[in-house]
Amino acid sequence: MSMLLCSLCHIWTIYLVTVYKGCRLYSSRPLDAYALDESEEWWVGHFEYLRERGYMMRPRYRPGWKPSYDPKDIDEGMFAEDGQIMFHSAIMDALRISDSLVVAMKRVSTGEDQIAALFSDDAHKSDSRNHCVRIIEALPVPGDDAEKILVMVWMREIMDPRFRTVGEAIQFLKEMVEGLQYMHQNNVAHRDCSKNNMAMEANAMYTRRYHPVCPKKRYDWSGRALHHSRTRCPPRYYFIDFGQSRMYDPSQPRGAEYALKSGGYTPPEGLADTPCDPFSTDVFFLGNLIRTSFLDGDDYMDEPGISGFEFLRPLVKDMVADDPLKRPTMDEVAPRFFDIIDKLPWWKLRARAVKKDEFLLARPFRAVYHVLWTASMMLLLKPAIPSPNLLH
Structure with a gap:
């Protein structure tokens, strides 16, 4: 029983520290959770292509990356910038090289972007009533006609920070x-x-x-x-x-x-x-x-x-x-x-x-x-x- 209580206290402590730091906790991942997984490797494999198209991913997703922490140490990975794992395997962040704008890149099936593209065209995007996310551009995936990468401005959750009035x-x-x-x-x-x-x-x-x-x-x-x-x-x-x-x-x-x-x-x-x-x-x-x-x-x-x-x-x-x-x-x-x-x-x-x-x-x-x-x-x-x- 005492061991169980100690384990629960340890988990709760990690949770509280994580919330305080404003980071997400991936408790379902193993202790080497902060090493690259399969979906992240996909983005690393497209690093050069995306850089040529004008987008630079964080150091974690660059070829030859070596972690600044022990990959098996959950505490070190949690508090290191290059230990921050994208929470959705189909979405990646990057900087637009031309102006350092933070963008979101999303892998979608070809054809899935039709509605977003519709509301991003010139006829719709200038209408102030249009509140559909704008597509900056749709990139083809080299060697894969079934997928595209949609590039959009990176956005936040609507309740963060809180409403003041x-x-x-x-x-x-x-x-x-x-x-x-x-x-x-x-x-x-x-x-x-x-x-x-x-x-x-x-x-x-x-x-x-x-x-x-x-x-x-x-x-x-x-x-x-x-x-x-x-x-x-x-x-x-x-x-x-x-x-x-x-x-x-x-x-x-x-x-x-x-x-x-x-x-x-x-x-x-x-x-x-x-x-x-x-x-x-x-x-x-x-x-x-x-x-x-x-x-x-x-x-x-x-x-x-x-x-x-x-x-x-x-x-x-x-x-x-x-x-x-x-x-x-x-x-x-x-x-x-x-x-x-x-x-x-x-x-x-x-x-x-x-x-x-x-x-x-x-x-x-x-x-x-x-x-x-x-x-x-x-x-x-x-x-x-x-x-x-x-x-x-």
């Missing part, structure tokens, strides 16, 4: 409402539009580049990645991952689809195994995002929710109705959402976004600091709902 969160929701409405108006259903398939382009927020695997640290591992607030340097939000998306012929009736599980949640029509309009399922997932991330909390992700968003409850209730036929369309959701937002007073938008599990004794001190910070943002003429520039 109600207005900052409203900007995120505004862009997602606009974006999904825009997709539907162009006859495309995302079908997997939960939080895990939304991302934030936040380069303007950071004084120096952040590390793709440990985003709380600088890219060069020289210290903590410092950032401005979303109010001061607004980010921009995007839908990503169109592997399950469908495009429909507007001249034909839209076919029913079986709903997918997304972000840990299955819509009622999926539980009933009943096909329905995929646009209605998209509405459910977007409503469920608001419900779980802001109103009620997310049991699946162990997140408590954020106070101050009850004004969205009636709209969300309609969006997540059990009967898909009773849900509003995105063309109905959008004007209702904007009408609600337009009626919010400025002080509500600038109010602090408080997590529901926040330590009570810390609230008075954080409230005072928030008042001072809010005054500084108002002196700088920063709007309560941040207004980002369009990313081309």
Whole structure:
């Protein structure tokens, strides 16, 4: 029993240290977890090709790399820059050599990029309502006609760093409402539009580049990645991952689809195994995002929710109705959402976004600091709902 307790304490200690450092823990990997695996070797094998095309991967993924740590020492690998392992075998980060922009490179099957390419063309990318991730370029894979490498700007999780104000969160929701409405108006259903398939382009927020695997640290591992607030340097939000998306012929009736599980949640029509309009399922997932991330909390992700968003409850209730036929369309959701937002007073938008599990004794001190910070943002003429520039 004592040995078991010691083991559990050791695992918990490693977890706490990892969270503190802002890194991901790969507890399912063996002790030599920080040596290259098969998927990483694939990227190393394409290093020269990608460099010729203008992209430089981190030292770990360069031919002849030797670790700066003992590969069998999980503690050394965890805290070394070249021990940071990409968390998805099909995705790799790199610097664009021409301007040092951090990009994501994703291996996809040929044809899987069609929807992302559609919303990245000149006709769509300049439209401010379009919140589909932009493809910088699609690279052929040498000797493999079945795959491509999509190059995109590297993005962050939408909740990291946290929302400081109600207005900052409203900007995120505004862009997602606009974006999904825009997709539907162009006859495309995302079908997997939960939080895990939304991302934030936040380069303007950071004084120096952040590390793709440990985003709380600088890219060069020289210290903590410092950032401005979303109010001061607004980010921009995007839908990503169109592997399950469908495009429909507007001249034909839209076919029913079986709903997918997304972000840990299955819509009622999926539980009933009943096909329905995929646009209605998209509405459910977007409503469920608001419900779980802001109103009620997310049991699946162990997140408590954020106070101050009850004004969205009636709209969300309609969006997540059990009967898909009773849900509003995105063309109905959008004007209702904007009408609600337009009626919010400025002080509500600038109010602090408080997590529901926040330590009570810390609230008075954080409230005072928030008042001072809010005054500084108002002196700088920063709007309560941040207004980002369009990313081309």
